Amino acid sequence: MTAPTAATVGLTVTHRRYVPYSHAHYAGNLVDGAYSLAAFGDVATEMCIRTDGDEGLFASYSDVQFKAPVRAGDVIEIEARLVRAGTRSRELEFEVRVVGRGTPERGESAAEILDPPVVATTARGVVVVPAPAAPAS
Numbered sequence: 001m002t003a004p005t006a007a008t009v010g011l012t013v014t015h016r017r018y019v020p021y022s023h024a025h026y027a028g029n030l031v032d033g034a035y036s037l038a039a040f041g042d043v044a045t046e047m048c049i050r051t052d053g054d055e056g057l058f059a060s061y062s063d064v065q066f067k068a069p070v071r072a073g074d075v076i077e078i079e080a081r082l083v084r085a086g087t088r089s090r091e092l093e094f095e096v097r098v099v100g101r102g103t104p105e106r107g108e109s110a111a112e113i114l115d116p117p118v119v120a121t122t123a124r125g126v127v128v129v130p131a132p133a134a135p136a137s
Protein backbone atom coordinates (compact mmCIF):
# COMPACT_ATOMS: atom_id res chain seq x y z
CA MET A 1 0.00 0.00 0.00
CA THR A 2 1.28 3.50 -0.87
CA ALA A 3 0.62 6.39 1.54
CA PRO A 4 -1.10 9.52 0.11
CA THR A 5 1.23 12.26 -1.13
CA ALA A 6 0.91 15.82 0.23
CA ALA A 7 -1.69 18.01 -1.46
CA THR A 8 0.96 19.82 -3.52
CA VAL A 9 -0.21 22.70 -5.70
CA GLY A 10 0.52 21.84 -9.34
CA LEU A 11 -0.08 18.10 -8.95
CA THR A 12 -1.95 16.75 -11.99
CA VAL A 13 -3.99 13.64 -12.68
CA THR A 14 -4.84 12.65 -16.26
CA HIS A 15 -7.24 10.01 -17.54
CA ARG A 16 -7.64 8.99 -21.16
CA ARG A 17 -10.71 7.29 -22.59
CA TYR A 18 -12.62 6.46 -25.76
CA VAL A 19 -16.11 8.03 -25.95
CA PRO A 20 -18.48 5.18 -26.89
CA TYR A 21 -21.20 5.67 -29.49
CA SER A 22 -23.71 4.63 -26.80
CA HIS A 23 -23.15 8.14 -25.33
CA ALA A 24 -24.10 10.05 -28.50
CA HIS A 25 -27.00 12.31 -27.54
CA TYR A 26 -27.37 15.16 -30.05
CA ALA A 27 -27.14 15.70 -33.80
CA GLY A 28 -23.69 15.04 -35.19
CA ASN A 29 -23.01 12.39 -32.50
CA LEU A 30 -22.38 15.08 -29.86
CA VAL A 31 -22.33 13.91 -26.25
CA ASP A 32 -23.99 16.00 -23.56
CA GLY A 33 -22.04 18.43 -21.41
CA ALA A 34 -22.68 16.30 -18.35
CA TYR A 35 -20.32 13.70 -19.87
CA SER A 36 -17.38 16.07 -19.29
CA LEU A 37 -18.55 16.81 -15.73
CA ALA A 38 -18.77 13.09 -14.93
CA ALA A 39 -15.25 12.67 -16.30
CA PHE A 40 -14.06 15.57 -14.09
CA GLY A 41 -15.54 13.76 -11.08
CA ASP A 42 -13.46 10.68 -11.88
CA VAL A 43 -10.14 12.55 -12.15
CA ALA A 44 -11.00 14.52 -9.00
CA THR A 45 -11.60 11.22 -7.20
CA GLU A 46 -8.15 9.93 -8.16
CA MET A 47 -6.65 13.29 -7.12
CA CYS A 48 -8.23 13.00 -3.63
CA ILE A 49 -7.06 9.39 -3.29
CA ARG A 50 -3.51 10.47 -4.17
CA THR A 51 -3.43 13.56 -1.92
CA ASP A 52 -5.54 12.45 1.04
CA GLY A 53 -6.15 8.71 0.89
CA ASP A 54 -9.91 9.23 0.44
CA GLU A 55 -12.26 9.56 -2.54
CA GLY A 56 -13.46 13.00 -1.37
CA LEU A 57 -16.76 14.70 -2.23
CA PHE A 58 -17.42 17.32 -4.90
CA ALA A 59 -18.68 20.53 -3.26
CA SER A 60 -18.98 22.98 -6.19
CA TYR A 61 -18.15 23.80 -9.78
CA SER A 62 -17.50 27.26 -11.19
CA ASP A 63 -16.76 28.67 -14.62
CA VAL A 64 -17.73 25.60 -16.66
CA GLN A 65 -16.93 26.38 -20.30
CA PHE A 66 -17.96 24.25 -23.27
CA LYS A 67 -15.48 25.47 -25.88
CA ALA A 68 -15.79 22.74 -28.52
CA PRO A 69 -17.96 19.63 -28.93
CA VAL A 70 -17.07 16.19 -27.62
CA ARG A 71 -18.31 13.53 -30.05
CA ALA A 72 -18.91 9.80 -29.86
CA GLY A 73 -15.81 8.13 -31.27
CA ASP A 74 -13.47 10.74 -29.77
CA VAL A 75 -10.45 9.79 -27.69
CA ILE A 76 -10.30 12.30 -24.85
CA GLU A 77 -7.81 13.25 -22.18
CA ILE A 78 -9.24 14.57 -18.90
CA GLU A 79 -6.89 16.50 -16.63
CA ALA A 80 -7.27 17.82 -13.08
CA ARG A 81 -4.64 20.18 -11.64
CA LEU A 82 -4.52 21.12 -7.97
CA VAL A 83 -4.45 24.94 -7.73
CA ARG A 84 -5.20 25.46 -4.00
CA ALA A 85 -5.13 23.26 -0.93
CA GLY A 86 -7.19 24.48 2.06
CA THR A 87 -7.67 22.67 5.32
CA ARG A 88 -10.16 20.15 3.89
CA SER A 89 -10.92 21.77 0.53
CA ARG A 90 -8.94 21.12 -2.64
CA GLU A 91 -9.50 23.52 -5.57
CA LEU A 92 -8.94 22.00 -8.99
CA GLU A 93 -8.76 23.21 -12.59
CA PHE A 94 -10.14 20.80 -15.17
CA GLU A 95 -9.71 20.34 -18.90
CA VAL A 96 -11.10 17.86 -21.44
CA ARG A 97 -8.98 17.65 -24.59
CA VAL A 98 -9.95 15.72 -27.72
CA VAL A 99 -6.80 13.87 -28.84
CA GLY A 100 -8.33 11.54 -31.44
CA ARG A 101 -11.41 11.67 -33.66
CA GLY A 102 -13.18 9.71 -36.37
CA THR A 103 -12.81 10.80 -40.00
CA PRO A 104 -15.95 9.28 -41.56
CA GLU A 105 -15.21 10.97 -44.90
CA ARG A 106 -12.30 8.44 -45.21
CA GLY A 107 -14.40 5.44 -44.19
CA GLU A 108 -16.78 4.27 -41.47
CA SER A 109 -14.05 3.34 -38.97
CA ALA A 110 -11.30 5.74 -40.10
CA ALA A 111 -9.90 8.04 -37.40
CA GLU A 112 -6.92 10.25 -36.70
CA ILE A 113 -4.85 11.69 -33.88
CA LEU A 114 -5.41 15.46 -33.42
CA ASP A 115 -2.15 17.38 -33.12
CA PRO A 116 -2.57 19.76 -31.39
CA PRO A 117 -5.47 18.38 -29.33
CA VAL A 118 -8.74 20.37 -29.24
CA VAL A 119 -9.63 21.83 -25.81
CA ALA A 120 -13.33 20.97 -25.43
CA THR A 121 -14.35 21.68 -21.82
CA THR A 122 -12.76 23.59 -18.93
CA ALA A 123 -13.93 24.22 -15.35
CA ARG A 124 -12.86 24.92 -11.80
CA GLY A 125 -14.15 22.89 -8.88
CA VAL A 126 -13.77 22.32 -5.17
CA VAL A 127 -13.61 18.89 -3.57
CA VAL A 128 -13.68 18.30 0.17
CA VAL A 129 -11.82 15.53 2.00
CA PRO A 130 -12.30 14.35 5.59
CA ALA A 131 -10.17 15.85 8.35
CA PRO A 132 -7.18 13.67 9.15
CA ALA A 133 -7.72 11.36 12.11
CA ALA A 134 -6.38 12.77 15.40
CA PRO A 135 -3.17 11.00 16.49
CA ALA A 136 -3.73 8.32 19.15
CA SER A 137 -2.73 9.52 22.62
Ligand SMILES: C/C=C/C(=O)SCCNC(=O)CCNC(=O)[C@H](O)C(C)(C)COP(=O)(O)OP(=O)(O)OC[C@H]1O[C@@H](n2cnc3c(N)ncnc32)[C@H](O)[C@@H]1OP(=O)(O)O
Pocket residue numbers: 041042044045048055056057058059060085086087088089090126127128
Ligand atom coordinates in the same frame (compact mmCIF):
# COMPACT_ATOMS: atom_id res chain seq x y z
C1 LIG B 1 -14.47 13.50 -6.10
C2 LIG B 1 -15.87 13.54 -6.63
C3 LIG B 1 -16.93 13.09 -5.87
C4 LIG B 1 -18.31 13.33 -6.25
O1 LIG B 1 -18.66 13.71 -7.34
S1 LIG B 1 -19.45 13.05 -5.03
C5 LIG B 1 -21.04 13.51 -5.70
C6 LIG B 1 -21.40 14.98 -5.57
N1 LIG B 1 -21.09 15.53 -4.28
C7 LIG B 1 -21.81 15.28 -3.16
O2 LIG B 1 -22.76 14.50 -3.13
C8 LIG B 1 -21.39 16.02 -1.92
C9 LIG B 1 -22.56 16.60 -1.15
N2 LIG B 1 -22.09 17.65 -0.25
C10 LIG B 1 -21.60 17.34 0.99
O3 LIG B 1 -21.64 16.21 1.45
C11 LIG B 1 -21.06 18.51 1.78
O4 LIG B 1 -21.60 19.73 1.36
C12 LIG B 1 -19.49 18.60 1.71
C13 LIG B 1 -18.88 17.30 2.31
C14 LIG B 1 -19.00 18.80 0.26
C15 LIG B 1 -19.02 19.80 2.56
O5 LIG B 1 -19.69 19.77 3.77
P1 LIG B 1 -18.91 20.01 5.14
O6 LIG B 1 -17.96 18.91 5.39
O7 LIG B 1 -19.97 20.24 6.22
O8 LIG B 1 -18.17 21.35 4.83
P2 LIG B 1 -17.59 22.46 5.80
O9 LIG B 1 -17.11 21.79 7.07
O10 LIG B 1 -18.54 23.60 5.91
O11 LIG B 1 -16.30 22.99 4.96
C16 LIG B 1 -15.16 22.17 4.76
C17 LIG B 1 -14.29 22.81 3.70
O12 LIG B 1 -15.00 22.73 2.44
C18 LIG B 1 -15.20 24.06 1.91
N3 LIG B 1 -16.52 24.06 1.27
C19 LIG B 1 -17.68 23.56 1.80
N4 LIG B 1 -18.68 23.68 0.93
C20 LIG B 1 -18.16 24.29 -0.17
C21 LIG B 1 -18.72 24.71 -1.42
N5 LIG B 1 -20.00 24.51 -1.72
N6 LIG B 1 -17.88 25.30 -2.31
C22 LIG B 1 -16.56 25.48 -2.04
N7 LIG B 1 -15.98 25.09 -0.86
C23 LIG B 1 -16.78 24.52 0.05
C24 LIG B 1 -15.11 25.00 3.11
O13 LIG B 1 -14.76 26.31 2.71
C25 LIG B 1 -14.03 24.30 3.94
O14 LIG B 1 -12.77 24.61 3.34
P3 LIG B 1 -11.39 24.52 4.19
O15 LIG B 1 -11.37 23.20 4.95
O16 LIG B 1 -10.29 24.59 3.19
O17 LIG B 1 -11.40 25.68 5.14
